[in-house]
Amino acid sequence: MIGEIINVGTELLLGDIMNTNGKFISERLAKLGIDLYFQTVVGDNSERLATVFKTALKRSDLIIFTGGLGPTKDDLTKEVVAKTLKIPLILNYQCYQEIKGKFEKRGIVMPRNNIKQGLIPKGAMILPNPNGTAPGIYIQYNKKHIFLLPGPPRELQPMFLNSVENLLINYSDGQIISKIIKTYGIGESQLVRLIDDLLEEQSDPTIAPLAKVDGVHIRVTTKRNLSSLEKMVEIIQQRLKDYIWGYDDDQLGELIVERMINNNLSLSLIESCTGGAITSAITDIPGSSKVLEQSQILYTLKSKSEFLNCNIEDIPNSGIDFYLTEKLAKMSLEKTGTDLALAITGALGPTAPSGVEVGEIYISTVNNYKTITKKFNYYGTRENIKEKCVITALHQLRFLLREMCP
Amino acid sequence: MIGEIINVGTELLLGDIMNTNGKFISERLAKLGIDLYFQTVVGDNSERLATVFKTALKRSDLIIFTGGLGPTKDDLTKEVVAKTLKIPLILNYQCYQEIKGKFEKRGIVMPRNNIKQGLIPKGAMILPNPNGTAPGIYIQYNKKHIFLLPGPPRELQPMFLNSVENLLINYSDGQIISKIIKTYGIGESQLVRLIDDLLEEQSDPTIAPLAKVDGVHIRVTTKRNLSSLEKMVEIIQQRLKDYIWGYDDDQLGELIVERMINNNLSLSLIESCTGGAITSAITDIPGSSKVLEQSQILYTLKSKSEFLNCNIEDIPNSGIDFYLTEKLAKMSLEKTGTDLALAITGALGPTAPSGVEVGEIYISTVNNYKTITKKFNYYGTRENIKEKCVITALHQLRFLLREMCP
Known part of the structure; x- marks a missing residue:
């Protein structure tokens, strides 16, 4: 039909x-x-x-x-x-x-x-x-x-x-069975190269890569052939294993909150450029109150310096800085006593303070043993960059979490 | 064409x-x-x-x-x-x-x-x-x-x-001229009744009410007849004046940030249930860093009690409470020294603590002279209720702001 x-x-x-x-x-x-x-x-x-x-x-x-x-x-x-x-x-x-x-x-x-x-x-x-x-x-x-x-x-x-x-x-001509494989950290065309032969030869199941905000998804679909679908998913898993973070209805925020609840871990956040959007994404998940201790949005230099107990003049690079971000994350961990903390600073545009580029972002995730701080350069509108910041921050949280409770 | x-x-x-x-x-x-x-x-x-x-x-x-x-x-x-x-x-x-x-x-x-x-x-x-x-x-x-x-x-x-x-x-076959009138605080069918005769008799300009998340909009459109459009807009303004908050591309967040910048006012926020979504909406606006001093997301009873310097047992009704919300707003004003503060607490669902209903929301806006605290009851999914909270909070901020700088 x-x-x-x-x-x-x-x-x-x-x-x-x-x-x-x-x-x-x-x-x-x-x-x-x-x-x-x-x-x-x-x-x-x-x-x-x-x-x-x-x-x-x-x-x-x-x-x-x-x-x-x-x-x-x-x-x-x-x-x-x-x-x-x-x-x-x-x-x-x-x-x-x-x-x-x-x-x-x-x-x-x-x-x-x-x-x-x-x-x-x-x-x-x-x-x-x-x-x-x-x-x-x-x-x-x-x-x-x-x-x-x-x-x-x-x-x-x-x-x-x-x-x-x-x-x-x-x-119905037989209900469709499909499996979605969700990846992160690899672009669509790079990913396509890793499974080029599979895409070339596909008939049943069909394979379709889809670029989404939280990474590239691969949808494997069949009408009847469940075992061939399972085999294909396995092959793709082997090719892309390091990049895969979830399947089907898995939501990034949900996976993080669930894993933290299961391991009885608590979280605190310091947001600057994202202005609450990361916290909002986490609190979209029912049950997040078991995990999120608190979050502070330190939007001005004054609020950052007060939080760090330092002079406003000591805040480097208009508050958009690698070591500052790390310091904010560590201070948040210390002040709140949570198991993990994340801090983000950056310039979303349309303009940026002198010495800083639009799209320059720093994200730091810390626990009591380890600190991961990274710099990112994003392009696009203020809205696009903000969205990418939220996704990247959640993935960086996921990386640290994976090490803490493999 | x-x-x-x-x-x-x-x-x-x-x-x-x-x-x-x-x-x-x-x-x-x-x-x-x-x-x-x-x-x-x-x-x-x-x-x-x-x-x-x-x-x-x-x-x-x-x-x-x-x-x-x-x-x-x-x-x-x-x-x-x-x-x-x-x-x-x-x-x-x-x-x-x-x-x-x-x-x-x-x-x-x-x-x-x-x-x-x-x-x-x-x-x-x-x-x-x-x-x-x-x-x-x-x-x-x-x-x-x-x-x-x-x-x-x-x-x-x-x-x-x-x-x-x-x-x-x-x-272009003559650009369409249209004016959008944005209202808040009146439902679509109630609004339609106030302009029923205009809708009935419309030909040029045409009039279309559209229910949007930030309130009901009315779109008045003509291809050539600018003066009849202006007349119609005036008639609608007279009928609905108390409900109108903006026109055309006006965005609620933008209007608030702009008015605060023009009047050199600063803002601090305490969010509980909305988990950063209100701050995120405000920081979506370029220039918001001139206005927003800081925001705290106090998601747990512990973080609320620490902020208020009280015992955790003294936080009433699982942290969802009229007077508590007012206290949070006032404390934020005091601690940050801003001109305005807003606090929100509530239960977004899917479940609520005992004694509290899903969709029970409290919003308090304060300045040095006045406090407005209101209770709301919203229905819908967690997502719907969160969205309504953000809009309602922004409108409540707008009301206080309108009194401060008419």
């Missing part, structure tokens, strides 16, 4: 909203083992919508529409689909009653526009929408499966999970 | 990544006044990619590709476009040298794969890519304008802003 998504909405073409429905449905179809070949965004225009639908009817077995089921004149999806397939729209009394009931429950008289949402193509199946007024619609037509789903994600997502997937499961 | 976007990448059809490029380009084209009618996502498959391209050539004047310019065999965009248009690909020596240079700068020998990125369709214009190795490409062909842009957003976005827009500006 070949699938296609048609997202309807001028607001998507204006860039007002992110097409989260496209990603959500794509992800679910991949898991179900249904091939998705195309996804088209089209505005609230009946002519163009009809053209897109006709093209889809020619090339796909499954067509999933999102959006355009609302009560306004701009909402055209149902009308265009019915007209194209020459199926009449009929007011479904039960639907109508339910929509009316939803308004009454909120103490509002149903606006006249909303009657439109009770119109259903003759013979179609109604998919309940507990989170909104527009029901979903499922049409079977000449062996084609056509779904009309509401646009708001909080209506679409539960409807997809609870109704659509149950109807599609029978058409 | 009618535009169309083609996003190339199997990872998009698998739902591995969000199509942020689609949104970004849509938004920019709308601002430029270029109509966008279609956006198609297609996988790394030359046949299907060629079909989509041929359809686009028939119906659009401007075709913007994203993705598929990388060094691997899966990267097919340039090859398919050149083949379809029957234009040969030629190694551009300068491009090749630049790509090689980028690797050398990082101390890496250029992998052989990357030579492919120096191949340019004959006669095409090269768009520089300071943030990656794949150059962008601009082809003029039979009055069609075809752009090939790299997939990674941090490469695509600056290339679009710096190169593509300059080339497109001449083809």
Whole structure:
């Protein structure tokens, strides 16, 4: 079965909203083992919508529409689909009653526009929408499966999970099994060279490298051949072993927090340039309160000098410095009595103090026995550099942690 | 000029990544006044990619590709476009040298794969890519304008802003003029009721309410009718005045930092549940170092009690408490000598200490004359609640700031 998504909405073409429905449905179809070949965004225009639908009817077995089921004149999806397939729209009394009931429950008289949402193509199946007024619609037509789903994600997502997937499961061409291997410390093209022959010869399983913020991921996918997948993962593991830090849903922050909890270790942080973003990433993880003792964001020279009990003049290089960063990490360890400490200083840009380059970053991780301090040079916007700092800091924490509890 | 976007990448059809490029380009084209009618996502498959391209050539004047310019065999965009248009690909020596240079700068020998990125369709214009190795490409062909842009957003976005827009500006059909009015403290349906008649009667300018994380925005848009737009904005201002906090590109964090810089005010923060996210949001703003003195993330009872110089047993309600939060803010003001301080405590979930509900949040903002402390109850995931905390904290800071320097 070949699938296609048609997202309807001028607001998507204006860039007002992110097409989260496209990603959500794509992800679910991949898991179900249904091939998705195309996804088209089209505005609230009946002519163009009809053209897109006709093209889809020619090339796909499954067509999933999102959006355009609302009560306004701009909402055209149902009308265009019915007209194209020459199926009449009929007011479904039960639907109508339910929509009316939803308004009454909120103490509002149903606006006249909303009657439109009770119109259903003759013979179609109604998919309940507990989170909104527009029901979903499922049409079977000449062996084609056509779904009309509401646009708001909080209506679409539960409807997809609870109704659509149950109807599609029978058409799955075998659910996809995949394994994601997560690496760090190696660029995409360098990595590709290490597995070039595997990429060249791939058929089943398929292998796809994906550059992500936390490093390059490799996705190994098969439809049926579990043992060949396992063999391939093993081969890749051998080639890349030093670079691999996780698999599948593993999150860097989670791995660190989990390992620290298991080994009863505590952490303190000193952030300068990242301004709390590293601490925020760690505290995103439930349970991080067992690990993180405290964190200080020392953004000014004054706050750094007070923390180190020194004169402000003794802070070198506008506070962006190898030894200063190391000192901050060590002082944090000493003051808080934690098992590990990390400090970061640097210039995120757009400008940097004299003698310092934009993107010049120092990260120091310490425990009672060992200190790792490194200098990095990053390029990009303030935002990019900040993101790289957070990832690099977490990886440096992971390195020290791996030595402490292998 | 009618535009169309083609996003190339199997990872998009698998739902591995969000199509942020689609949104970004849509938004920019709308601002430029270029109509966008279609956006198609297609996988790394030359046949299907060629079909989509041929359809686009028939119906659009401007075709913007994203993705598929990388060094691997899966990267097919340039090859398919050149083949379809029957234009040969030629190694551009300068491009090749630049790509090689980028690797050398990082101390890496250029992998052989990357030579492919120096191949340019004959006669095409090269768009520089300071943030990656794949150059962008601009082809003029039979009055069609075809752009090939790299997939990674941090490469695509600056290339679009710096190169593509300059080339497109001449083809704009009259730039769209729009004004965004940003509100806070009023829900979407409540807001809609206040401007119901305006929404009902709208033609030019159009009015669209959009629920965003930092409050409900209202977008007023016209293509030519500037005076009617101004009139409409004025009417909306009168209806909603108490709720409006900004316009257009105004960012909450920026407004706060700017106002503090202009009034020579300093800030200190104590974060508990948000774990640095508020400080991180403030330090996202260039120039924030002039304002933010320091921030402490006191995640444990121990760190809170040390900060307040009290016994750990004296910290009430597991550290999530109205008066405790106020005390933390006041102590921060006293210790750091800043003009303003903010403290936050709360439970983000998934679980909460006994006696505290998930989503129970306290925020206190203080200066030398005034203290504002408020309790909030939020619903949603840990992530949602954290996001709401950051926005609410910034707004509470804004309220106090507005009183200090009206």
